[in-house]
Amino acid sequence: MGYCSGRCTLIFICGMQLVCVLERQIFDFLGYQWAPILANFVHIIIVILGLFGTIQYRPRYITGILSFPKHQEALSLKFTYFTEYAVWLVLWVTWNVFVICFYLEAGDLSKETDLILTFNISMHRSWWMENGPGCTVTSVTPAPDWAPEDHRYITVSGCLLEYQYIEVAHSSLQIVLALAGFIYACYVVKCITEEEDSFDFIGGFDSYGYQGPQKTSHLQLQPMYM
Numbered sequence: 073m074g075y076c077s078g079r080c081t082l083i084f085i086c087g088m089q090l091v092c093v094l095e096r097q098i099f100d101f102l103g104y105q106w107a108p109i110l111a112n113f114v115h116i117i118i119v120i121l122g123l124f125g126t127i128q129y130r131p132r133y134i135t136g137i138l139s140f141p142k143h144q145e146a147l148s149l150k151f152t153y154f155t156e157y158a159v160w161l162v163l164w165v166t167w168n169v170f171v172i173c174f175y176l177e178a179g180d181l182s183k184e185t186d187l188i189l190t191f192n193i194s195m196h197r198s199w200w201m202e203n204g205p206g207c208t209v210t211s212v213t214p215a216p217d218w219a220p221e222d223h224r225y226i227t228v229s230g231c232l233l234e235y236q237y238i239e240v241a242h243s244s245l246q247i248v249l250a251l252a253g254f255i256y257a258c259y260v261v262k263c264i265t266e267e268e269d270s271f272d273f274i275g276g277f278d279s280y281g282y283q284g285p286q287k288t289s290h291l292q293l294q295p296m297y298m
Contacts, residue, residue: 082256086123089249096242103199107189122157161254168243175236200235207231
């Protein structure tokens, strides 16, 4: 029962992670934020693998129609999915902590001058900078001499919520979901391991003492006359 509830909760968390990261990916594409786009893409793949491993797993005693080596191979593959998912979540939390520090300008980071999130190939900022709630965009002419010709120079005012706080909220949500996913992934793996150990203790399929069909003789005895 605990395994079932933990597994269902993990499926729900993975689904929420996919929905939230897809929403984030859309706005990162609109803002040409190449580093977050790459990180989001890897996250989507890993979450799908974790979701696949969670949904497809069946306890060994239910898959009795499978031969033991094949089942062991399938079980090992699903453990790989869980492991990859849990390890990636640690990296994903680290990345989102960095994004939060970047937008809050922790240390020597500066969201205005550093172009880390665009790999230094463009001067684009977050999509929310110009399209946040209540934001009013005003073009400044003439543009400064240092401004690239293919970029417009603008000022943004009247925002109800500054864009950096929106990005921080996105990253914070991802951290919360990642921590929940990591905890439940470890819990499900623990339940699976205990279940497998219990099954091996009673002897697996060999304990049923299965015997193949025995050959029967079809010879008919005839009376013998002396």
